Amino acid sequence: MSVEFSCPRLAEFVRQTHAIQDGTVKIKAGESRLTIMRLGHVTKTMAFFSVGSHHCQAIHYSADGMKHTVAETSSGSLAFEILDAVLFGEPLPHVFKPNSGEKQDRLREVLKKDGWALMGESGMRAQALEGRISRLRSDVNSARNSANYAERQLEKAKAITPETCAAERASHRAWTLEELSKIEKLTQTLTQTLTELPTLDGARLESLARENGAWRSYNDLETCFPSIPAGFSHDLIRANYLATVDGDKITLSSGIICSFGVNALSAWLRGETPAPRTQYGGVSRLDGRDADGKAISLVQCGCHRIAIPENCTELRALLTPTHCVVSTPGAEKVGVSAVEPFRARLAEKLAEKLAELKERRSTAIEREVRKREESHKTELDIPANVAKAKTDFDLENERLSRAIAAQNAPSVNGGATLEGVCAVHSALVSAFSRF
Secondary structure: OOOOEOOHHHHHHHHHHHHOOOEEEEEEEOOEEEEEEEEOOEEEEEEEEOOOOEEEEEEEEEEOOEEEEEEOOOOOOOHHHHHHHHHHOOOOOHHHOOOOHHHHHHHHHHHHHHHHHHHOHHHHHHHHHHHHHHHHHHHHHHHHHHHHHHHHHHHHHHHOOHHHHHHHHHHHHHHHHHHHHHHHHHHHHHHHHHHHHHHOOHHHHHHHHHOOOOEOOOOOOOOEEOOEOOEEOOOEOOOOEEEEEEOOEEEEOOOEEOOOOHHHHHHHHOOOOOOOEEOOEEEEEEEEEOOOOOEEEEEEEOOEEEEOOOOOHHHHHHOOOOOOOOEEOOEOOEEOOOHHHHHHHHHHHHHHHHHHHHHHHHHHHHHHHHHHHHHHHHHHOHHHHHHHHHHHHHHHHHHHHHHHHHHHOEOOOOOOEHHHHHHHHHHHHHHHHOO
């Protein structure tokens, strides 16, 4: 348990759980209770939660950096019950007393699936070793994929030449000219439509409106522009934790002490250091609005949205909102029978389309400039890019070699390889399955 609590009782509870040796420890909190039984590298936990009368049991193995947990489950697995019997003296499950052919078949299935649990701590270690082997294999596959990717990137870097860069610039230029031509034609059409709009009515007005967002549902007697609800430019946010500050220490209203302090938070907000990181992820700034539409800023870390108290003036000053919340007025539903309001809504739609075309034109030009600059830079950096790709390729191959070496390295358990230990375990399980 890596969480640090400000409450002395909770902090003492965590300390006690870390200090437990072989034996049994019982901890009570009201009607809830926790029993911890430790035997060598194996620990059994039994918890009862008074809220909902919920029971939870599990057996844990932890040694040499390896961990494996088996929880009591209703999914059909009897591994927990078998371990409980072998390690802690509880009765074996009734399935181990077959008195019919059907129950013998059931016993064979249990032994095939959970027979490793009969080996007790050794069985749990074998399961932990299998987990480690699986992770090592995953590391090898990840390293091999990265090496293959680095090889493809090296080939790609070698394929780039001044000639290919020039051809790429010509292609981008042709696309930009075609895009600008389309935009110009659409702009002329919309401008002419806006000019003629005051003279349009009847079917032509309704047809044009349908092309620009108006529609008619089964409940409408005529073509309408739908109502538009009022909105805001930023989302509504609320703090779910209130912080208290004591010197450099920040404590949440849940009692958890933050792993970062006031000084680290202030330095990050001033832009002097990177954002602090915690077990929940990196700290970030969350900008939004309150229920009244006022701009607010909170500190966010994972699912924690933290409000800074008023007495911490420095942090509150650094968190002063720099964004502006803009409210968007709504619009009522309007039908074609109200000719002038309907015409005005259509004019707004056409004006929005013209603005979009203007933005689209700017984007196309900016893209052309950016692509041209990138192409020239790529052409100048060809030697450096090839050298970097070669270095990355060598590094990824070294990583692959280390991953393969780690997978094949002997364990500290008598010099046996991990695969050798698990092979013995698999043979034992196979023997049990022939019971």
